[in-house]
Amino acid sequence: MQVFSCPGCDQLVFFANTACLRCGTRFVFDLDRLSMVALDTGVEPCANAVVAACNWRAAGPGQRCASCVLTRTRPADDDLRAVAQLQVAERAKRRLVFQLRTLGLSLAPRDETTGTGVAFDLLSSRQAPVTTGHAGGVITLDLAESDDVHRERIRTKLSEPYRTVLGHFRHEIGHYLFPVIVSQWDLPGVRALFGDETLDYQAALDRHYRDGAPPDWRERYVSEYATMHPAEDWAETIAHYLHLRGVLQTAAAYRLRVDGPDLPGTPTPSLASDPAAVDTSDAGALIDAWLPLSYALNAVSRSLGEEDLYPFVLSPPVMDKLSCVHDLLLRAGAASTLPRHAPR
Numbered sequence: 001m002q003v004f005s006c007p008g009c010d011q012l013v014f015f016a017n018t019a020c021l022r023c024g025t026r027f028v029f030d031l032d033r034l035s036m037v038a039l040d041t042g043v044e045p046c047a048n049a050v051v052a053a054c055n056w057r058a059a060g061p062g063q064r065c066a067s068c069v070l071t072r073t074r075p076a077d078d079d080l081r082a083v084a085q086l087q088v089a090e091r092a093k094r095r096l097v098f099q100l101r102t103l104g105l106s107l108a109p110r111d112e113t114t115g116t117g118v119a120f121d122l123l124s125s126r127q128a129p130v131t132t133g134h135a136g137g138v139i140t141l142d143l144a145e146s147d148d149v150h151r152e153r154i155r156t157k158l159s160e161p162y163r164t165v166l167g168h169f170r171h172e173i174g175h176y177l178f179p180v181i182v183s184q185w186d187l188p189g190v191r192a193l194f195g196d197e198t199l200d201y202q203a204a205l206d207r208h209y210r211d212g213a214p215p216d217w218r219e220r221y222v223s224e225y226a227t228m229h230p231a232e233d234w235a236e237t238i239a240h241y242l243h244l245r246g247v248l249q250t251a252a253a254y255r256l257r258v259d260g261p262d263l264p265g266t267p268t269p270s271l272a273s274d275p276a277a278v279d280t281s282d283a284g285a286l287i288d289a290w291l292p293l294s295y296a297l298n299a300v301s302r303s304l305g306e307e308d309l310y311p312f313v314l315s316p317p318v319m320d321k322l323s324c325v326h327d328l329l330l331r332a333g334a335a336s337t338l339p340r341h342a343p344r
């Protein structure tokens with residue numbers, strides 16, 4: 001995430017803010033300018049400003065912003081508990097839409113007649129079960145994932161080291177991106193790294209929940225879930241690539257750098273990272289900057305008695321997969337908008 005300043009007085013404000021605590025200026029986030037714009041300049045707030053607690057700008061009166069317009073289904077306004085969960089989910093989705101835009105990728109709302117674009121169904125599972133996932137350009141989220149107690153219970157049950165709403169969206173958008181970017185540019189190269197994504201999914205799912213991940217999974221995969229099926233490995237890798245880019249962008253914005261630690265016998269710190277100076281077109285440079293930064297951030301997190309901030313290990317095969325994803329996203333970003341191929 002980049003840093004933002006108040007359009008009235010230039011004080012630091014944050015991505016979810018709607019007003020400046022110093023000068024009182026009310027503002028909205030403008031996705032095209034990637035900055036905050038004062039409301040008194042005549043810009044329109046998103047029509048979902050209240051129900052989705054959205055602070056983005058809309059193109060015109062009564063319209064939804066570029067993030068809210070992607071939501072196809074949401075709870076009714078009078079379902080207050082589900083609406084509170086919706087606000088958490090929409091907040092995470094705005095981070096996803098923002099990040100993809102900074103990578104040059106604009107998500108188009110789903111067009112049901114052509115079967116292109118993406119839609120989000122953000123559904124409460126209190127009345128009927130909801131399965132979080134992606135199918136044919138539609139990303140579904142069980143809004144119970146917005147609830148910390150529920151999410152932590154599932155995380156513990158599945159022995160996952162990390163589970164967040166933003167992480168769900170980064171994973172599911174990976175599924176959405178697969179057919180729209182891979183088939184166009186490098187399907188054989190992707191299959192060589194990740195495997196054949198057309199393998200029987202149900203059989204892979206059954207095997208995974210029966211046998212678990214292979215014991216040596218850390219040598220080739222970023223997570224146990226990634227071992228289940230090539231399509232899940234791809235989605236997990238996209239999610240981790242977006243984690244890495246998101247944190248590096250934040251670190252660069254705050255001029256956060258790592259110059260140490262000083263280790264005996266090594267005169268020059270080998271674990272140095274300066275995210276603001278990284279060539280973001282170079283996958284190797286991004287990973288080189290990421291590793292020392294994540295070691296330092298994990299150490300800081302442990303100093304607070306928390307678990308690792310980034311509880312994953314990037315083995316060489318995982319770095320190769322991240323580099324592949326980087327190259328494809330770079331090409332898709334350079335093409336300025338996602339090719340409008342019909343998703344599976």
Ligand SMILES: [Zn+2]
Pocket residue numbers: 006007008009010011020021022023024025
């Ligand atoms: Zn201000």
Ligand SMILES: [Zn+2]
Pocket residue numbers: 046047048049052054055056064065066067068069
């Ligand atoms: Zn909105």
Ligand SMILES: [Zn+2]
Pocket residue numbers: 171172175231232235
């Ligand atoms: Zn998945």
